[in-house]
Amino acid sequence: MADVEIFILALTEILSRKRETLVDQWFSQAVATYPDESARFLKRKKDQFHNPVGHTLALETDALFTELLGDMDQQKIQASLDRIVRIRAIQDFCPSLALGFIASLKAIIWRELGDQIRQQGLAEEMRGLEGRLDQVLLMAFDVFMAVRQRIYEMKAEEVKRLYYQVIRKADILCPIPQQEEPDLPSGK
Secondary structure, eight states: OHHHHHHHHHHHHHHHHTHHHHHHHHHHHHHTTSOHHHHHHHHHOOOTTTOHHHHHHHHHHHHHHHHHHTTOOHHHHHHHHHHHHHHHHHTTOOHHHHHHHHHHHHHHHHHHHHHHHHHTTOHHHHHHHHHHHHHHHHHHHHHHHHHHHHHHHHHHHHHHHHHHHHHHHTTOOOOOTTOOOOOOOTTO
8 A cells, every 4th residue: 555655646746846837738738729819818918807718727727737636626626627617618619629628638748757657657657647637527528518508598598588579579479378478687
């Protein structure tokens, strides 16, 4: 048991030493999914007020990295994913593009530290870390789908309201038994 803890500690130590580089490249992968001009802006300004999207991506990728190396606190991971994925779900991204940057951390780590991981015999521990990252990706997919579902529900409700208002104004409204009228905004 102690040997396994030493190996995991060794992998965590290696990743912690390169933390800034790894997180910065991970952030860059997320930003790379945007059009060129937007990506340049998101990278350049990480100020919370001038660039809330870039700020959120930078802050939350760092928080996710911390959890991947640490306790994997589900609430903290969920909170970080919620902040990132809500932004990406309302934008015009397909799920694979919106969430693919999460899995890209595997390739970033192997590219930056692969030789060292192999030399120190930490490949098995790296597979454990990759499994954690897969869990995070699945959690992100759940968040993405919940946000998208809510968006579609809101759009459907808006169409119902507009349709009802048109029929009502045209004075061709006929009540259908056991069917409720859609909620209308107050004052209309």
